[in-house]
Amino acid sequence: MSPSTDDAVARLAEQVATFLANHDPMTTDRIEFLRARFDAGLAWVHFPVGRGGLGLPRELQPMVDAMFEEAGAPDNHPRVNVIGLGMAAPTLLAYGTEEQLDTYLRPLWTGEQIWCQLFSEPNAGSDLAAVATRAVRDGEDWVVDGQKVWTSSAQNAHLAILLARTDPSLPKHAGLTYFICDMTDPGIEVRPLRQITGEAEFNEVFLTGVRIPDSNRIGAVGEGWKVANATLNNERIAIGGGPVPRESGMVGVAAAAWRSNPARRRPDLHDRLMQLWVESEAARLTGQRLRQKLMAGQPGPEGSAMKLTFARLAQQLSGLELEVLGAEGLRYDDWTLRRPVEVDFLGRGPGYRYLRAKGNSIEGGTSEILRNIVAERVLGLPPEPRVDREIPFKELAK
Amino acid sequence: MSELDLLYTDVENDLRRTVRDALRDRVTPSAVIAMYDGDRTVVEPLWKTIAQDLGLAGLLVPEAEGGLGASAREVATVCEELGRVVAPVPFLTSAVVATVAVIGSGHSVVADLATGGTTAALAVPFTTAPHGALPHLSATGGTVTGAVPNVAGALEADVLLVPVDESDGLAIYAVPVAGARINPVVSLDMSRQLADVVLEAAPGTRVRGDGEGSLRAALRTGAAMLASEQVGIASWCLATTVEYLRERRQFGRPVGSFQALKHRLADLYVSVESGTAAARYAAATLAVGDSDAEVATAVAASYCGNVAVTAAEEALQLHGGIGMTWEHPVHLYLKRAKTDQLAFGQPGEHRSRLAELVDLPVGSGEADGGSADGGPVAAPPGREIS
Ligand SMILES: Cc1cc2nc3c(=O)[nH]c(=O)nc-3n(C[C@H](O)[C@H](O)[C@H](O)COP(=O)(O)OP(=O)(O)OC[C@H]3O[C@@H](n4cnc5c(N)ncnc54)[C@H](O)[C@@H]3O)c2cc1C
Numbered sequence: 001m002s003p004s005t006d007d008a009v010a011r012l013a014e015q016v017a018t019f020l021a022n023h024d025p026m027t028t029d030r031i032e033f034l035r036a037r038f039d040a041g042l043a044w045v046h047f048p049v050g051r052g053g054l055g056l057p058r059e060l061q062p063m064v065d066a067m068f069e070e071a072g073a074p075d076n077h078p079r080v081n082v083i084g085l086g087m088a089a090p091t092l093l094a095y096g097t098e099e100q101l102d103t104y105l106r107p108l109w110t111g112e113q114i115w116c117q118l119f120s121e122p123n124a125g126s127d128l129a130a131v132a133t134r135a136v137r138d139g140e141d142w143v144v145d146g147q148k149v150w151t152s153s154a155q156n157a158h159l160a161i162l163l164a165r166t167d168p169s170l171p172k173h174a175g176l177t178y179f180i181c182d183m184t185d186p187g188i189e190v191r192p193l194r195q196i197t198g199e200a201e202f203n204e205v206f207l208t209g210v211r212i213p214d215s216n217r218i219g220a221v222g223e224g225w226k227v228a229n230a231t232l233n234n235e236r237i238a239i240g241g242g243p244v245p246r247e248s249g250m251v252g253v254a255a256a257a258w259r260s261n262p263a264r265r266r267p268d269l270h271d272r273l274m275q276l277w278v279e280s281e282a283a284r285l286t287g288q289r290l291r292q293k294l295m296a297g298q299p300g301p302e303g304s305a306m307k308l309t310f311a312r313l314a315q316q317l318s319g320l321e322l323e324v325l326g327a328e329g330l331r332y333d334d335w336t337l338r339r340p341v342e343v344d345f346l347g348r349g350p351g352y353r354y355l356r357a358k359g360n361s362i363e364g365g366t367s368e369i370l371r372n373i374v375a376e377r378v379l380g381l382p383p384e385p386r387v388d389r390e391i392p393f394k395e396l397a398k
Numbered sequence: 399m400s401e402l403d404l405l406y407t408d409v410e411n412d413l414r415r416t417v418r419d420a421l422r423d424r425v426t427p428s429a430v431i432a433m434y435d436g437d438r439t440v441v442e443p444l445w446k447t448i449a450q451d452l453g454l455a456g457l458l459v460p461e462a463e464g465g466l467g468a469s470a471r472e473v474a475t476v477c478e479e480l481g482r483v484v485a486p487v488p489f490l491t492s493a494v495v496a497t498v499a500v501i502g503s504g505h506s507v508v509a510d511l512a513t514g515g516t517t518a519a520l521a522v523p524f525t526t527a528p529h530g531a532l533p534h535l536s537a538t539g540g541t542v543t544g545a546v547p548n549v550a551g552a553l554e555a556d557v558l559l560v561p562v563d564e565s566d567g568l569a570i571y572a573v574p575v576a577g578a579r580i581n582p583v584v585s586l587d588m589s590r591q592l593a594d595v596v597l598e599a600a601p602g603t604r605v606r607g608d609g610e611g612s613l614r615a616a617l618r619t620g621a622a623m624l625a626s627e628q629v630g631i632a633s634w635c636l637a638t639t640v641e642y643l644r645e646r647r648q649f650g651r652p653v654g655s656f657q658a659l660k661h662r663l664a665d666l667y668v669s670v671e672s673g674t675a676a677a678r679y680a681a682a683t684l685a686v687g688d689s690d691a692e693v694a695t696a697v698a699a700s701y702c703g704n705v706a707v708t709a710a711e712e713a714l715q716l717h718g719g720i721g722m723t724w725e726h727p728v729h730l731y732l733k734r735a736k737t738d739q740l741a742f743g744q745p746g747e748h749r750s751r752l753a754e755l756v757d758l759p760v761g762s763g764e765a766d767g768g769s770a771d772g773g774p775v776a777a778p779p780g781r782e783i784s
Contacts, residue, residue: 285678372660
């Protein structure tokens with residue numbers, strides 16, 4: 001690091017130390033502590049002053065997080081509010097008004113308000129620009145009607161980012177607008193959608209006459225696609241944070257199964273285990289390298305490549321784990337319909353891991369779509385021929 | 399814990415540009431292709447440029463021993479560039495592997511290697527893994543006797559560095575090629591042509607005793623740097639194929655707009671990126687003498703060896719008929735990539751070693767004695783070749 005960043009590091013470390021001296025994590029109320037940390041600019045140091053940050057380089061964040069963790073400070077339950085922290089916050093920062101930032105950023109960061117993502121619909125998954133949920137202007141409000149699906153955490157969420165169609169007479173990418181939606185609105189009905197694991201992590205969401213004030217619109221009317229793309233780019237980059245230790249995640253689980261089951265060690269399994277171990281290590285280093293590249297800059301399409309790799313490895317390793325376990329792998333931990341607040345890969349059994357990992361190549365963009373993104377935006381290959389670009393949405397075959 | 403930097407530093411990028419410029423002017427695919435018809439005239443001037451004019455032969459040699467005192471990171475960057483053009487120079491065999499084997503020996507050969515005035519080759523088969531069986535030749539009265547097949551770099555070498563069995567372990571002797579028989583092998587990769595070496599009472603001098611550690615360190619560095627060469631090969635294959643598919647039209651469209659091909663290239667991109675990270679990490683650990691270097695090298699060697707082959711095979715397939723022609727350079731890359739995959743230990747050999755290093759033992763805990771399904775076992779240090 002250059003001398004000037006050395007200075008910045010020292011100053012920031014001192015700021016954190018002073019903060020911890022003034023807010024004893026052991027005696028300060030959890031939410032009070034988190035609010036104060038936000039107000040001190042120590043939430044996201046790369047965010048602007050007054051917005052939870054100090055306008056510092058992103059690469060300084062891991063040090064801050066590590067210092068707070070070491071001091072036993074409460075965290076903001078990052079795994080419960082994945083969509084709020086990972087997607088809503090950067091989108092707000094890029095396109096939100098001052099008033100929206102004032103209102104939403106702090107409770108989002110402290111975890112007082114959980115967010116979900118009302119994007120996908122029965123007829124708009126990969127083809128997200130095909131959303132049909134309507135938003136019609138009515139005075140100072142918009143009135144929203146439609147159906148969303150596969151919405152993770154909708155049952156726990158206070159707020160949602162919502163993509164809706166405001167002008168069906170325009171081609172599909174042009175008639176969309178992006179909103180902040182209050183999930184406690186009486187027009188919202190959340191129905192659990194049971195999934196292959198037995199639990200209901202995601203939901204169907206029905207919107208009937210939901211009123212959203214125009215002040216909760218993010219970006220201009222008709223610019224929803226552009227805003228949504230900012231969100232999706234952040235979705236695919238979710239590799240933030242600090243260094244990841246070797247054998248963390250699924251490869252560690254599979255390796256542990258191998259180490260604790262000497263009697264089941266077969267050469268064919270060993271060969272696959274070592275191949276996947278090497279690939280996991282290479283992927284871990286690729287993530288580290290990408291993080292080093294991105295520290296200063298914005299997430300780029302390269303994050304899509306990481307997501308592709310992690311999805312494949314999680315699936316292959318969770319499958320291998322079952323094979324290493326043999327008969328034990330035939331048993332499942334729990335089929336009851338539960339509504340978890342977070343995905344808990346490591347806390348559940350191997351059968352759960354195998355089944356849930358199948359979603360890794362679907363959620364947040366399928367692996368096929370991500371390959372398109374890598375091919376077109378990273379490698380610069382020509383786009384697919386588009387048959388629906390110029391046609392008004394309402395005239396498209398549904 | 400501070401993590402090692404896996405990006406390229408400004409110094410490395412400058413070095414890359416320098417090497418790339420020098421290669422652009424001096425090595426063309428047609429010159430490399432000519433080597434398959436026995437025309438090796440491209441080698442010597444090119445090697446002189448790299449080794450002496452650019453001074454890269456001494457990169458790894460400490461300043462105190464007459465070199466530049468650079469690290470494995472810079473060397474890896476050079477290897478990438480050499481891989482990118484399948485450069486027919488003995489950089490890896492002489493400036494890396496042979497040099498590492500004798501650094502710190504106090505012998506004058508080190509300074510000679512550092513200037514690029516002398517070129518050396520380690521007399522071990524090119525396929526030898528860092529933990530694999532080493533050849534043991536014998537010495538009496540200042541002469542060395544024995545044979546080693548499939549030696550890389552011997553054809554370019556002035557001096558052979560030979561592992562010699564002595565009562566207290568493996569010594570390394572320097573044997574001038576004038577006293578050796580070096581029989582060229584018709585090689586799969588003629589841009590790094592192999593030779594069978596036969597020594598019959600060839601005059602030699604002892605460079606160091608207790609040489610086994612140095613030999614293995616040399617091979618390990620070779621394996622790690624080879625991974626960067628493989629990254630260079632794979633990057634060229636990917637970039638060239640992307641370029642071609644954007645231009646080539648069939649069915650009224652650029653073929654690169656067909657999704658089946660885009661997805662294959664996206665997957666290849668992902669592998670090349672991972673290979674780059676793995677190779678960078680191996681170089682970074684060697685550069686600072688990190689205790690993780692052996693694991694890092696095994697990971698890079700087993701990952702990158704396959705990436706380069708896949709990249710070359712995909713490049714050939716996606717170029718269609720042109721890819722099968724002698725005129726198109728993709729075959730040079732395929733031959734180099736496939737050869738490299740067998741060099742300094744195959745990916746599977748590195749994975750076997752890795753399994754020991756990271757405590758993922760092979761085979762069942764119950765001794766079943768069945769070696770038939772006992773899985774890959776690291777070759778015991780043996781005396782295979784004499
Ligand atoms: C666990 C989980 C959680 C989720 N959470 C949320 C959430 O919180 N909020 C939300 O809005 N959505 C969520 N989703 C929805 C998810 O984003 C969509 O399922 C996903 O984008 C795919 O859309 P689809 O299901 O309609 O599949 P489709 O788009 O119908 O795709 C079907 C198949 O066709 C392939 N395909 C489609 N188009 C192309 C193309 N152009 N080229 C090649 N192949 C193509 C797909 O890859 C897939 O294999 C979640 C999904 C899962 C599994």
